Amino acid sequence: MTIKGKATSLDIAHLAGVSQPTVSRALRGSPMVNEETRKRIQAIAEQLNYKVDKNASNLRTQHSGTIALLFFEDPTPDDSQINPFFLSMLGSITRACAMRGYDLLISFQQLSTDWQADYEDSNKADGLILLGYGDYLESQSRLERLVEQGTHFVRWGAVLPGQPGISIGCDNFQGGHDITQHLLHQGRRNIAFLGHASNHYPEFFERYRGYAHALLTSGQRVQPGLQFDAITTEQSGYEAACELLKRGTPFDAIFAASDLIAIGAMKALHERSMRVPEEVAVAGFDDIPMAGFVNPSLSTVQQDTKLAGTILVETLLALVNNEPAQSRTIPVTLALRRSSGAA
Amino acid sequence: MTIKGKATSLDIAHLAGVSQPTVSRALRGSPMVNEETRKRIQAIAEQLNYKVDKNASNLRTQHSGTIALLFFEDPTPDDSQINPFFLSMLGSITRACAMRGYDLLISFQQLSTDWQADYEDSNKADGLILLGYGDYLESQSRLERLVEQGTHFVRWGAVLPGQPGISIGCDNFQGGHDITQHLLHQGRRNIAFLGHASNHYPEFFERYRGYAHALLTSGQRVQPGLQFDAITTEQSGYEAACELLKRGTPFDAIFAASDLIAIGAMKALHERSMRVPEEVAVAGFDDIPMAGFVNPSLSTVQQDTKLAGTILVETLLALVNNEPAQSRTIPVTLALRRSSGAA
DNA sequence: CTGAAAGCGCTTACAG
DNA sequence: CTGAAAGCGCTTACAG
Known part of the structure; x- marks a missing residue:
């Protein structure tokens, strides 16, 4: 038996000698249908490679799955x-x-x-x-x-x-705090922050607030001159790091608001032959797959x-x-x- | 005027004082509808934030977009x-x-x-x-x-x-050929191939055939002992490189059938303090984003x-x-x- | 240019 | 346990 085009529940109903609604019930596993009837219907459906038309069922049930x-x-x-x-x-x-x-x-x-x-x-x-x-x-x-x-x-x-x-x-504040604290534990004192720090970019802003909090609780000052805007691209990170270097404010670490920013910043440092981590420690945020592969491998905050x-x-x-x-x-x-x- | 639930074309028809099919025509840009009528209908549709129900239109037209x-x-x-x-x-x-x-x-x-x-x-x-x-x-x-x-x-x-x-x-054969030729131009003579080379993996096999062809046309032998199976994961590349090292056959280059394999292989070389590219040149295939970031950066075949x-x-x-x-x-x-x- | 009618293929009360 | 009927919201001949 060949059916032109796709098989419908009506085709199956004819073949099984039942009504179309019964086919629908059987295939959806309704308990109200005789087990033998169901098996017969299922066999035919499989043989014809029948699949419920989602447009029709979605239209009827008003949801799309x-x-x-x-x-x-x-x-x-x-x-x-x-x-x-x-x-x-x-x-x-x-x-x-x-x-x-x-x-x-x-x-x-x-x-x-x-x-x-x-x-x-x-x-x-x-x-x-x-x-x-x-x-x-x-x-x-x-x-x-x-x-x-x-x-x-x-x-x-x-x-x-x-x-x-x-x-x-994710807990952006905690992440910003923890990674900054880590940099402090590594003996860094002048930690730059690369990334927007305003309510236009709330995730970055939270990371910044965590950073500032860690600095303050360990008795450090927050130096506004060490924050540079950046969005989450390598290019933007590179540019922010260039600004940081141009400014001339001393720094011994960078906390970048994202890994891409950190990678761009490392490129800028590398171009000036500044050694990471010896001269400048760098940390990012996200733990993208690349973070483990860049050189040196990037310390970061992992989001699950x-x-x-x-x-x-x-x-x-x-x-x-x-x-x-x-x-x-x-x-x-x-x-x-x-x-x-x-x- | 509030309509409970989503607005339908019928709702709009009522509001516009036309029939439902006219709404459908107007909104689909049919040339058979009066321009003023269309504008009126469109205004109402926008106001009600009306969107055509895709389940209904797909069911009717029998395609899904x-x-x-x-x-x-x-x-x-x-x-x-x-x-x-x-x-x-x-x-x-x-x-x-x-x-x-x-x-x-x-x-x-x-x-x-x-x-x-x-x-x-x-x-x-x-x-x-x-x-x-x-x-x-x-x-x-x-x-x-x-x-x-x-x-x-x-x-x-x-x-x-x-x-x-x-x-x-992509042209796997050409890619395999070109990158192998490049390794030959770099003075390498014993080039290992990491990746399956059978018709179970036709893409890899084509790359392998390109590799073999480049070797032969430049007067080199194809050494079966330098081919090691691998699927396209870092882990598999690492293991294949370990096998290669264990085998003891001399080699001065690796062409990996994919970048992930190459990265895994470089890890194995690194663990044995073998220098890339000085002792072993490495090349991959794909040009995944990571390829430019690993150390040393990875030569590879770029797929567009x-x-x-x-x-x-x-x-x-x-x-x-x-x-x-x-x-x-x-x-x-x-x-x-x-x-x-x-x- | 517009409307009345049919139908896409389902699901779900409703009746038996 | 099963069937006849209605209807989800559209699009498209068909008729005017």
Whole structure:
């Protein structure tokens, strides 16, 4: 028997001598269907390679079994690599979705464009995961709009009071504190901070506050002249380090707000033949795969991307199912290597 | 005016004082609708934040505007990182899809499980992109089954005659040839090959054949004792290099079938305090982001992932639209760095 | 240029 | 345990 095009539940019903709803029930494992009938139907379905049409079932049930992952990128002039940290988040989010039987739709969004909750609005997804650095204040009004519209979403980022919606993030303050304390323990006293330190970049700002806190509790001063703005790219880190060197303020360590910044900074130091860690200790944040491979290997703050992915998905699904859900902070650990003189 | 739940085209029709089909036409830009009517409808739609229900429109039109990307992974015991090369393919595929107005569904598949063309069968996707290393012969029967079922798919991999379906791949033979020739030009004579060299791994095998061809045309012998199996992980590269060292056959260069293998091999050399490139020149394949950061920086064969992603998507969409499409090979270039003594 | 009608392939009360 | 009926929200001939 050949059926032109794809088999439908009606085709199977004919073949099995039952009604179409019975096929639907049987295949979805309803307890209200005779076991023998079910087996017969299942056999036919398999033979015809039948698969439920998701468009039809989603239309009927009004949910999609799909989550949309939206990456926000600062537009890079060269269309360069995606931030490696987000790529490892992507891996763990994908696995967490698979575990819960959800499909994952992914999409890159330009921060600048007028993105919307299109995926959920058009019923392609039951909820959204928002991932990406960028100017927080710029996106805040959009987050508020998502909340207003009742869109289900979680975002990865700083967890702060008064934010619209639910956020999952690592403990940026603690991470900044711990790595700075480590640099202090290594005998460093003039520690520069490379990265934005304002409420436009709340994650970096938290890391900066942790850094400042560690300095103060160990009796050091926070030197404003040792902070230089940078976004999370190698290029930006390189430029910030050049500024730092040009300024002439003495320093014996750099805490970069991300590994990419740290790697760019190390390049600038290397060009001037400054030795790491002997002359300048360097530390980053994220523990991207590259961190262990650069020379010298980079001491950094490790974010547990696997746990993060799981929690993002679990929290979003709770939201989708109208279960209680809340913002959460994930603990960080130090990954100490040679760039700080630790290994 | 408040509408409970999401607005539908019928809601808009009521508000605009037209029929529901007219709303549909207006919003889809049909030329058969009065310009003023269209504007009125569009204004209302925007105000209500209306989005066409994709489940309904897809059901009706029988296509999804979505492509599914299936990653095949050899199961790793530690749930470790995804192959970085595939991650950069992912980036370019995502962008290429966005450019054509398609959404991208991604999914990791265990090679071992009985994966199917579920996404297309269930109408969630119009076609599939298959990405991943693994034993080719094991997957071949599945590819044949996809062809039989009339599933639209393209795979990334070796382009060889007699393969089921359409394949896009880089010129593995040329890449293997060029990098080997480069090592020969550096004065190396005993060049080991780390990577599987059998038709179970056609991409690696092509690279191996390029390597052998370069040796032969320059008057060298191919020494079977200098080939060691490895899959594309750091661990596997490390182990293969250990075997090579244990064997005791003299060698002054390594061509690894992938960058991850090369990085693992360099680790093994490093542990024995063998200097790269002075004692052993090393080259890889792929040009993953890490290649430029390892120490010494890794000479390798660069695959143009951006072009690859574009071609994969273009080819698949041609297939979906019943336009002519064919397998293609993409040229490679050498990225020469310090590990081969080139920079 | 516009509307009434049909139908995409399911799921789920409702009735038996 | 099973079937007849309705309906999810669209798009597209068909008729005017």
